[in-house]
Amino acid sequence: SQTIHQWPATLVQPVGSPLSLECTVEGTSNPNLYWYRQAAGRGLQLLFYSVGIGQISSEVPQNLSASRPQDRQFILSSKKLLLSDSGFYLCAWGSWGYGYTFGSGTRLTVV
């Protein structure tokens, strides 16, 4: 069965520090991978999606970047965090015909 792992679960980082959130998928190959952000009281906002290794599409201009170094690995990064980067980040994988599955999320607080 397919599983998705996302870590860390919570993270507190100072303004200006770098960020790296990692997401890995098991039990499937060539999945579509997604990074979402959920701000308090708001819906999920798509940040990046990837249909293959090295293929990244950005939905919203921002202080973040994404990379897909391996087929089942998706990384969300930032060189310098801003206070506005605080939020709940969700990784998801999806494949036509299989639906979409979300990771457990990372609560990021930038202080």
Place this chain on the structure above:
Amino acid sequence: KNQVEQSPQSLIILEGKNCTLQCNYTVSPFSNLRWYKQDTGRGPVSLTIMTFSENTKSNGRYTATLDADTKQSSLHITASQLSDSASYICVVSEGGGNKLTFGTGTQLKVEL
């Protein structure tokens, strides 16, 4: 612009009662519609997925309906339990299947 609107924004019901959540969308071309349940601080978990040709789908006490003509969906929860307290999110997928449009969710609270 593709949009998904959900109502009500929040809802409080007594344990054992039924409730219905609404979702209206303007996503085009339409691929499928999903309802997710999201517990506080957790990732969303899929409840149902419906394609263009399906108008009703059940998952235990959850029943989703879809009217592709009016672009409306509903999620009916029967005999609510305290554990049903969560945010319920309607998600519509575009024709190619790669992009999702999320509703802002309905926050449901079930009380004794």
